[in-house]
Amino acid sequence: FNFITKMATRSERSVWSHLSHGPIDPTFGLFDSYRNDPRPRKVNMAIGIYTDDKGGPYVLPIVKKVERYIVEKELDKEYAGIMGYHAFRQAATELVLGKDSPAIVNKLCATAQTVAGTSALRIIATFLAKLYPYGKTVYMSNHTWPNHPTIFKESGLTVEKYRYYDSSTGGLDTAGLYEDLQKMPEHSIVLFQACGHNPTAVDPKLDEWAEISRICKEQSHFLIFDVTYLGFASGDIEQDAAGIRKLVADGHKLALCQSFSKNMGLYGDRAGNAILVCSSEEEKTIVESQLSLIIRPMYSNPPIHGARIVTEILTNPEFKTEWIKEQREMFDHVFEKRRKLHEALIKTGSTLNWSRVMEQKGWFFFSGITKEQVEKLEKDHGIYMSKNGRIPVVALAAEDIEYVAKAIHEVTRH
Amino acid sequence: KMAEIRRVSYFDQLETAKPDPVFNVLVKFKEDRDQNKVNLSVGAYRNEEGLPWVLPVVRTVEAQMSTDLMLNHEYLPLDGLKAFTDSATKLLLGGDSPAITQNRFCAFQAISGTGSVRVGLQFLNKFLQTDTIYLSKPTWSNHHGIARDTGFANIKEYRYYNPDTKGLDIEGMIADLTSAPENCVVVLHTCAHNPTGVDPNRDQWLRIINVIKERKLFPLMDTAYLGFATGDVDNDAWPVREMVRQGMELFIAQSFAKNFGLYNERVGQLCCVLSSPEVCSAVLSQLKFIGRRLWSNCPHHGARIVATALNNPTLYQEWIDNLTVMTGRIKDMRDGLFQRLKAKGTPGNWDHIVNQIGMFSYTGLNGDQVEYLTKKYHIYLLSSGRINISGLNHANLDYVAAAIHDTVTNIK
Secondary structure: OHHHHHHOOOOOOOOOOOOOOOOOOHHHHHHHHHHHOOOOOOEEEOOOOOEOOOOOEOOOHHHHHHHHHHHHHOOOOOOOOOOOOHHHHHHHHHHHHOOOOHHHHOOOEEEEEEEHHHHHHHHHHHHHHHHOOOOOEEEEEOOOOOHHHHHHHHOOOEEEEEOOEEOOOOEEOHHHHHHHHHHOOOOOEEEEEOOOOOOOOOOOOHHHHHHHHHHHHHOOOEEEEEEOOOOOOOOOHHHHOHHHHHHHHOOOOOEEEEEOOOOOOOHHHOEEEEEEEOOOHHHHHHHHHHHHHHHHHHHOOOOHHHHHHHHHHHHOHHHHHHHHHHHHHHHHHHHHHHHHHHHHHHHOOOOOOOOHHHHOOOOEEEOOOOHHHHHHHHHHHOEEEOOOOEEEHHHOOHHHHHHHHHHHHHHHOO | OHHHHHHOOOOOOOOOOOOOHHHHHHHHHHHOOOOOOEEOOOOOOEOOOOOEOOOHHHHHHHHHHHOOOOOOOOOOOOOOOHHHHHHHHHHHHOOOOHHHHOOOEEEEEEEHHHHHHHHHHHHHHHHOOOOEEEEEEOOOHHHHHHHHHOOOOEEEEEEOEEOOOOEEOHHHHHHHHHOOOOOOEEEEEOOOOOOOOOOOOHHHHHHHHHHHHHOOOEEEEEEOOOOOOOOOHHHHOHHHHHHHHOOOOEEEEEEOOOOOOOHHHOEEEEEEEOOOHHHHHHHHHHHHHHHHHHOOOOOOHHHHHHHHHHHOHHHHHHHHHHHHHHHHHHHHHHHHHHHHHHHHOOOOOOHHHHHOOOOEEEOOOOHHHHHHHHHHHOEEOOOOOEEEHHHOOOOOHHHHHHHHHHHHHHOO
16 A cells, blocks of 8 residues: 555656647637736627627527427437437528429438537548548638638648638639639639638629639539528528529539528537538438548537527428528628728728728628737727737627727728 | 539449448337337436436426526537536546645536547547557447547557456456556546446456556546446546546546436536646647537537536435436346346356446347347347346346346357
8 A cells, every 4th residue: 555655646747748738729819818808998809709789699589489499398318310310400401502402302412410510511521531532632712710721631631722802802802713713623622601701701792603613613623611601691591592502503512511600699509510412312321321430439429409499490480480580680780780880980080991891791891900900909909809800790899889990990090 | 524524423432331330220129010129229228118218307407597598509618618517527526636626637528428538539649649549348339439530540459358257357457558558548437337337346446557557558537427337426436536546647538428318418528637737728728729620619508407407406416316216227127137037047147237337238148149139039239248227127127038048048
């Protein structure tokens, strides 16, 4: 016994003495900095989360109602299965592709319920890294969600960028985009965002999607769509999905990574859906079996609660109507903030062109504010935002809009 | 070129993945029309009626939560819901644990036990700079998959189950761990070993812990049955607490799927006991980065249920009572099966039925016997001979005992 206690010295060196801190997550790290700032006047523009007028969290009334309804049903807590809740996968897929999509009618969609959009991306990326028979490089827009390159690199793919945002116009760099799509090796993997592009807020118009589709078909590219802001670009889900649906109709066998975090306000419920449009029903079965091999050692099976809420809402006509209405209200609310920001910027007397505030789509305003100006905003005004100048219009509290506009004018005037 | 595009599927060379063996058994059970069929292959608790059982304390808490207007659906922090991780850690280590009082731990919420093991092994593979891992022979099949996908090129097994005694091969285990290279990872089951139900006793644990310390192996304690093994949380947690008491660093993967019956809510955490608060901070930051690339952050619903129950004395007691119902029923079924086999004089020694711990039992039936049992009696179990004890109930005990008796007597 003495021998054992002698061994148990707490002064034994840790195996981790060489360990350094992990990289600070750009978004959450920034949020932490905001939280730790002691100044009374500070503004959190770090994270894109929908907030009510006081800047507080918002739960959709339909979500609260359906949650209560589900709890009263007293459903079981049994494992959902590796691929998840079947009714959810079906309803989610129908929402984005449309019930009469040839991909659905012909049973071509391999689907998996996932832990929100992040896991959908990780699973698709891993699937491609493992089994895609061509080049293992993924191309993404020159500005994109910071976690995109991280996830794809972690999965074993090389990450390259294509021209997307044109900083001189504040719009889509169509010439650059089309050229880059053509220059990529054939069969390249290309990642797009369906709508409400994060962070640039620039989406291709329908005729631009048509051209993207044409070039990608010519080049046999494999397309992946991140579908996070469905309903927030135009306020209409069908309209927001038009680009994807055109590509599917054109025959692309693409992948979709769908999230309900934003359009149902289910951030913390982690409700997501991965779709792979296959060439046949048989292939779909095979692909799903391969996806399950990836999912099982990652998290075994997905969380049920959010998926049950989504399914109930989408499959009950009354609930769905209520949701569409509330989602539209969120869109209108964000659009109103956008309008107010635009107004406030003009009011400051700034001579810069702020028309792009109204032209951009979705949750963000990609302001063109430089890194140095962003630092000044933080230092002098307590305003925390991404270094790339992305302003989450969605998260602006009414009482902060004028303050933010004045501060922006302050750092951008010469 | 257009024709080529039309023909080509990116994945037409793809082969169907081998189906999960456990899932396959379940499919066959569902298709079986025999009215006497019994499912002993399932991986979840079943009540006396053979049905899934949501713990009453869970229903109580969920009902409360559904009308609470203060609750929102915001993202949880990257390391999870603090009320959950704090209470889960306290449950595991004990409130007076030196790891807690000295702030030498960090806790990271993950997607149930699988996610916790995944994140833990991913971290260890990278930062211990080892590609060697030791898993028990046998172990939960997913351990192999997770070890492979987190980069362990060298997956070894340590002897564990002794098919002759249907108990622990302690000498084999000690010998294999003694020959393990320094700095490799060893995965152990804290209690209620899956699939065998065979747990080391305390003296054996002390020997195992000794070897781990001497050989400088890094332990990951897979803890999926805390409180569910014997009904006594402190007793079930003893191996982990002893390692902490002896000043070791270790990782613990904790699942609340079984002990709270929250299988599909995916509640779990990785708890890391380390040598100093500074190391904890560095480790946690790395775990956050790993999580961010897998699922970003965790679901809040199940974590809130557990946190609410653990932090309220009345609810906590209700949970203990619910646990006792489950573990009590499992013990009854073990006794019931054992008594019946003994009474019939079924060939062989069946002590292991009552000696093994937890929901699973390695019956010792071989592949032929399992096949006979399924074909003739419509009793479904894994080809390894593993049964889920909670699949037994008073309605089918006689039937199953008779079936096993016939099987063992006639099939060798």
